[in-house]
Amino acid sequence: MSHVAHVTGDVLGRGFQAAGIVVGAARQHAAVREHRRLEDLGAAEVLAEEIVRLRRQVALAQAETRRARAETAVLVAEVGHASARADRAETALARLLRAIQA
Numbered sequence: 001m002s003h004v005a006h007v008t009g010d011v012l013g014r015g016f017q018a019a020g021i022v023v024g025a026a027r028q029h030a031a032v033r034e035h036r037r038l039e040d041l042g043a044a045e046v047l048a049e050e051i052v053r054l055r056r057q058v059a060l061a062q063a064e065t066r067r068a069r070a071e072t073a074v075l076v077a078e079v080g081h082a083s084a085r086a087d088r089a090e091t092a093l094a095r096l097l098r099a100i101q102a
Helices: 003-101
Strands: none
Touching: none
């Protein structure tokens, strides 16, 4: 084998070796990107499930707030009626005392 053929073969061998390294690196990079994509997809799914759970909790809290407001309105009305009854009773007691003192 001549010196030129030997050098040419060596250069070609190293070229193929470099090409193999580049192809391997590209495949590894693609694999890493796919792995990250799958991790991101999984994180997005977890986040979506958490959003659904939080929306349900918000809906339950809003319903509870509506119930509490309705109950508060009923209690306010009852306090108003009781206050009116107390005022009438106080007026009646004042009349009774005036009648007894007269």
